[in-house]
Amino acid sequence: MAIFSVYVVNKAGGLIYQYDNYVPRAEAEKTFSYPLDLVLKIHDEKVVVSFGQRDGIRVGHALLSINGVDVNGKFTADGKEIIEYLKDSTNYPVSIRFGRARLSSNEKLMLASMFHSLFAIGSQLSPEVGSTGIEMLETDIFKLHCFQTLTGIKFIVLADPRQSGIDALLRKIYEIYSDFALKNPFYSLEMPIRCELFDQNLKGALEIADKASNFGPGS
Amino acid sequence: MSRQSNRTTDSKKMNAELFTLTYGALVTQLCKDYENDEEVNKQLDKMGYNIGVRLIEDFLARSSVGRCQDFRETADVIAKVAFKMYLGITPSVTNWSPAGDEFSLIMESNPLVDFVELPDNHSSLVYSNLLCGVLRGALEMVQMAVDVKFSQDTLRGDNVTEIRMKFIKRIEENLPAGDE
Numbered sequence: 001m002a003i004f005s006v007y008v009v010n011k012a013g014g015l016i017y018q019y020d021n022y023v024p025r026a027e028a029e030k031t032f033s034y035p036l037d038l039v040l041k042i043h044d045e046k047v048v049v050s051f052g053q054r055d056g057i058r059v060g061h062a063l064l065s066i067n068g069v070d071v072n073g074k075f076t077a078d079g080k081e082i083i084e085y086l087k088d089s090t091n092y093p094v095s096i097r098f099g100r101a102r103l104s105s106n107e108k109l110m111l112a113s114m115f116h117s118l119f120a121i122g123s124q125l126s127p128e129v130g131s132t133g134i135e136m137l138e139t140d141i142f143k144l145h146c147f148q149t150l151t152g153i154k155f156i157v158l159a160d161p162r163q164s165g166i167d168a169l170l171r172k173i174y175e176i177y178s179d180f181a182l183k184n185p186f187y188s189l190e191m192p193i194r195c196e197l198f199d200q201n202l203k204g205a206l207e208i209a210d211k212a213s214n215f216g217p218g219s
Numbered sequence: 220m221s222r223q224s225n226r227t228t229d230s231k232k233m234n235a236e237l238f239t240l241t242y243g244a245l246v247t248q249l250c251k252d253y254e255n256d257e258e259v260n261k262q263l264d265k266m267g268y269n270i271g272v273r274l275i276e277d278f279l280a281r282s283s284v285g286r287c288q289d290f291r292e293t294a295d296v297i298a299k300v301a302f303k304m305y306l307g308i309t310p311s312v313t314n315w316s317p318a319g320d321e322f323s324l325i326m327e328s329n330p331l332v333d334f335v336e337l338p339d340n341h342s343s344l345v346y347s348n349l350l351c352g353v354l355r356g357a358l359e360m361v362q363m364a365v366d367v368k369f370s371q372d373t374l375r376g377d378n379v380t381e382i383r384m385k386f387i388k389r390i391e392e393n394l395p396a397g398d399e
């Protein structure tokens with residue numbers, strides 16, 4: 001999966017569409033016996049590992065499920081506090097899955113509007129007049145590409161840094177948006193996109209882009 | 220009217236006469252519903268506006284035209300690219316005002332009015348007013364406020380169809396970043 005996610009942001013900075021195309025590969029499920037040798041803490045309403053990295057479980061990973069049942073923030077599915085539950089030796093042996101916590105939709109909304117504001121910084125910092133906003137953001141795990149249309153809509157794609165052809169993909173997503181979202185008379189402009197055809201065609205375009213890439217993380 | 224060949228949807232050719240008939244049915248139904256030519260003109264303009272705000276994205280996605288820096292460039296793009304792409308005609312751009320903020324699009328033929336004759340009781344109906352709304356809506360989405368109206372109409376006895384476009388102002392609110 002060389003294309004990780006697609007975000008569409010409207011003129012006002014609100015997230016109107018989001019699609020994730022990756023499966024976090026770094027998830028580890030292990031059986032533990034009392035006492036637990038990982039140090040856990042509560043962070044942002046989630047239980048995360050703060051110390052005790054081993055066996056694929058990294059610092060910062062969140063506790064995703066206990067005994068196969070997904071947790072609900074800092075409580076188990078039946079409402080018990082996780083930290084208390086894990087202090088009780090009668091609950092062991094227990095099988096816990098750790099992994100990178102997915103972003104919730106509220107967090108994504110916030111990050112999208114933050115990006116919208118940062119985007120403008122690109123053009124403000126420019127030594128010459130008439131610069132575009134931020135077009136690319138690079139980290140060692142992914143590259144974020146952003147394309148702003150003349151009407152103010154931003155298409156953002158997160159992809160593998162080695163992936164090429166993202167510009168063409170952004171233009172293709174713009175075409176798919178102008179077709180399946182805008183030509184749907186029941187879709188109101190600037191609102192979240194809830195069109196089946198848009199989803200399907202977007203997935204199709206991402207698949208084509210994936211296949212066209214010569215490499216990608218091994219699946 | 221055919222669609223571009225690089226589309227993922229199948230390329231369809233639609234009969235232009237079906238389009239003319241559809242538009243005609245629309246206008247006559249509006250006339251029956253509102254019974255007042257001015258009201259019908261307004262409704263056509265509103266409908267055109269809704270089409271325009273959506274059509275502009277399709278136009279920009281397919282034509283890769285950049286932002287126009289002045290009104291003359293805008294006029295050229297509208298006449299040579301947009302009209303060609305959507306209606307298959309290329310109107311000419313003339314009658315520039317001295318300040319360069321008004322121009323006319325002269326169309327020899329108007330695909331919307333093939334086979335149409337305006338009866339006497341609808342003398343103030345602007346049959347193709349939808350086009351004015353489309354132009355107004357599309358330009359508003361790229362931050363230009365314009366006033367568009369028909370100044371000559373073959374349906375009302377003139378030789379050519381003339382659309383007069385006047386630049387009012389640049390819309391400064393909600394400018395996309397990097398376009399100040």
